[in-house]
Amino acid sequence: MHTAIQVENLSRVFNRRGTAPFHALRGVSFDVSYGEIFGLLGPNGAGKTTTIKIMSTLLLPTSGRVTVAGFDVEKDYTHVRPLISLISGGETSGYGILTVEEQLWMFSQFYGMETHVARARIEEYLKVVGMWDSRRQQMNRLSTGMRQKVNLVRGLVTDPKVLFLDEPTLGVDVEASVIIRNIVRDWVREKPERSVILTTHYMAEADELCSRVAIINHGLILANAAPSQLKQDLDSRAHYEITVDRLDGDQLDHITASMGEGNDLVLGSDKVTQSPMLVAHLMHESDIARLITALAGQGATLEYMRKLEPTLEDAFLKMVGKRFEDEEEASPVS
Amino acid sequence: MKGFLASMYIGLQIESNWTKKWVWLLYLAAYPIGSFLAVIILYGVFGQKTGLLPYALYGTIFYYSLSMVFFDMAFSVHDDREHYQTLKYIFLSSTSYRTYLCGRAATRYLIALAGIIINLCWLIPVLRLPFHPNWGYLIAGAILGYLVAAGLGLAVASVFLLTIKLDVDVVDALFGGLFVLSGALFPPTAFPAVFAKIAEFVPMSPFIELMRRAISGKILTSFLSDMSTFQLLGRVALSAAVLFALGWVLVFFGSRQAQRKGYIDVTTAF
Numbered sequence: 001m002h003t004a005i006q007v008e009n010l011s012r013v014f015n016r017r018g019t020a021p022f023h024a025l026r027g028v029s030f031d032v033s034y035g036e037i038f039g040l041l042g043p044n045g046a047g048k049t050t051t052i053k054i055m056s057t058l059l060l061p062t063s064g065r066v067t068v069a070g071f072d073v074e075k076d077y078t079h080v081r082p083l084i085s086l087i088s089g090g091e092t093s094g095y096g097i098l099t100v101e102e103q104l105w106m107f108s109q110f111y112g113m114e115t116h117v118a119r120a121r122i123e124e125y126l127k128v129v130g131m132w133d134s135r136r137q138q139m140n141r142l143s144t145g146m147r148q149k150v151n152l153v154r155g156l157v158t159d160p161k162v163l164f165l166d167e168p169t170l171g172v173d174v175e176a177s178v179i180i181r182n183i184v185r186d187w188v189r190e191k192p193e194r195s196v197i198l199t200t201h202y203m204a205e206a207d208e209l210c211s212r213v214a215i216i217n218h219g220l221i222l223a224n225a226a227p228s229q230l231k232q233d234l235d236s237r238a239h240y241e242i243t244v245d246r247l248d249g250d251q252l253d254h255i256t257a258s259m260g261e262g263n264d265l266v267l268g269s270d271k272v273t274q275s276p277m278l279v280a281h282l283m284h285e286s287d288i289a290r291l292i293t294a295l296a297g298q299g300a301t302l303e304y305m306r307k308l309e310p311t312l313e314d315a316f317l318k319m320v321g322k323r324f325e326d327e328e329e330a331s332p333v334s
Numbered sequence: 335m336k337g338f339l340a341s342m343y344i345g346l347q348i349e350s351n352w353t354k355k356w357v358w359l360l361y362l363a364a365y366p367i368g369s370f371l372a373v374i375i376l377y378g379v380f381g382q383k384t385g386l387l388p389y390a391l392y393g394t395i396f397y398y399s400l401s402m403v404f405f406d407m408a409f410s411v412h413d414d415r416e417h418y419q420t421l422k423y424i425f426l427s428s429t430s431y432r433t434y435l436c437g438r439a440a441t442r443y444l445i446a447l448a449g450i451i452i453n454l455c456w457l458i459p460v461l462r463l464p465f466h467p468n469w470g471y472l473i474a475g476a477i478l479g480y481l482v483a484a485g486l487g488l489a490v491a492s493v494f495l496l497t498i499k500l501d502v503d504v505v506d507a508l509f510g511g512l513f514v515l516s517g518a519l520f521p522p523t524a525f526p527a528v529f530a531k532i533a534e535f536v537p538m539s540p541f542i543e544l545m546r547r548a549i550s551g552k553i554l555t556s557f558l559s560d561m562s563t564f565q566l567l568g569r570v571a572l573s574a575a576v577l578f579a580l581g582w583v584l585v586f587f588g589s590r591q592a593q594r595k596g597y598i599d600v601t602t603a604f
Contacts, residue, residue, distance in 0.1 A: 084426065110336075110340055110428060
């Protein structure tokens with residue numbers, strides 16, 4: 001069986017006293033294969049954490065069905081739980097009075113692990129995250145980044161089949177984020193029967209880690225594809241930014257006419273050098289050669305050129321209609 | 335079993351790891367004094383003539399062993415959920431949450447018993463309390479007492495799984511109400527007949543009376559005096575089984591309802 005997780009028509013409604021019911025999920029469906037890092041991307045209140053909570057048996061759905069490794073999360077949760085781990089970011093979870101080592105050992109016992117196996121894995125992963133020397137430090141003495149690394153180790157020590165990462169790098173510094181991302185990537189590569197479901201605010205993180213991404217907003221999946229596919233679907237044209245020593249409006253009209261229909265050229269100026277800067281949206285990659293020739297024909301000398309790649313942020317913008325940050329600010333639900 | 339022992343371990347760490355070991359041992363001995371000091375003053379100083387000091391003191395001490403457990407279990411739900419933010423991780427581990435709670439209850443019960451034993455070592459000779467222990471009944475009673483305490487604790491925990499804010503008043507009211515009704519402080523035979531009858535069926539009453547008789551070797555008042563100590567043991571066993579089963583079932587339904595409501599990992603400004 002290749003499907004680690006199957007989510008079918010999942011809905012979740014929160015009934016709150018005195019207010020209208022809140023539809024956190026509205027018929028969400030997707031599946032995740034073994035060996036895959038699957039991203040759920042969306043702003044606050046989009047429904048991604050609700051989805052993870054249901055998949056990890058913390059929350060019951062209003063309707064729909066989720067299976068993890070073939071087990072129904074609602075009915076067969078006792079079979080699901082030994083196979084999964086959840087790591088949430090942006091929190092300071094853990095028993096502050098315990099040392100790092102004690103904390104990790106204790107959770108390994110909740111999974112029935114043999115102590116010698118648990119200790120070996122704890123040592124292995126603490127070394128990987130660079131925290132072996134801090135193993136005897138109490139949890140309440142750790143920085144946010146260190147606590148999050150311990151949280152990650154806690155999730156990995158039990159060797160789950162499915163790892164749920166809910167904003168794992170939220171609130172941690174760049175260095176710790178890089179370490180966490182590298183570990184997650186290597187962990188999935190290590191064994192093909194593992195899979196990761198990642199929710200994140202960070203587009204670059206999803207782009208870097210995920211083999212597939214679902215963009216979710218207001219409880220609906222808007223897209224579900226590989227990041228490269230999402231970006232490609234955004235716009236099939238090639239985009240370039242070209243700075244030249246001189247170019248005026250008449251010359252631009254001339255070049256535009258020579259390039260033919262479908263190729264758009266926008267003239268501006270470089271913010272630093274104030275040189276004329278051309279943003280070119282070309283129908284075909286090969287059109288760039290014709291454009292450079294046309295520029296040379298107008299007596300313009302090339303100073304700088306770069307190809308503009310679409311980002312997941314652009315894909316999000318197209319689907320949601322707002323930039324990620326704008327959507328974050330507008331969202332009333334945390 | 336590993337999960338149960340790990341729960342006991344975390345319970346012990348939470349209880350003891352906040353200070354040096356010797357300070358904690360001192361605390362262990364001193365903490366229960368607060369619960370029975372008033373009884374000593376009430377019956378040992380002002381109410382000497384009543385002769386109820388042994389009854390009230392033993393009753394209060396053994397009530398303390400139960401109340402500490404269910405008080406602690408109510409708080410553990412909120413502490414794990416809000417303060418430590420570990421409830422969700424425990425909840426979705428291979429160990430059932432009920433097993434975890436029972437482990438926490440076991441530690442709390444053992445700590446309470448340790449405090450009681452330390453204090454009885456000086457209370458019995460100093461206050462000349464009757465002491466003719468039947469060790470068999472004492473040990474059996476102590477084991478069954480754990481089931482009574484854990485059952486009550488599970489029941490309380492099931493309620494607190496479904497409350498977002500920790501309502502200390504509710505626990506206090508329960509704690510106080512059962513203290514009076516269980517006959518820990520004074521014989522319920524002093525109540526009007528209806529209340530006295532109710533007191534007989536308060537689940538803690540037979541346990542407390544069994545422990546009184548087991549340690550003092552006497553029937554100290556007429557409360558439950560129509561029952562032999564062996565019958566009392568049977569009654570405690572029955573109430574322990576019923577309470578434990580009830581608590582076990584209630585936590586199952588409480589957990590499912592908390593899952594439904596999304597309360598397992600809810601945090602507030604508590």
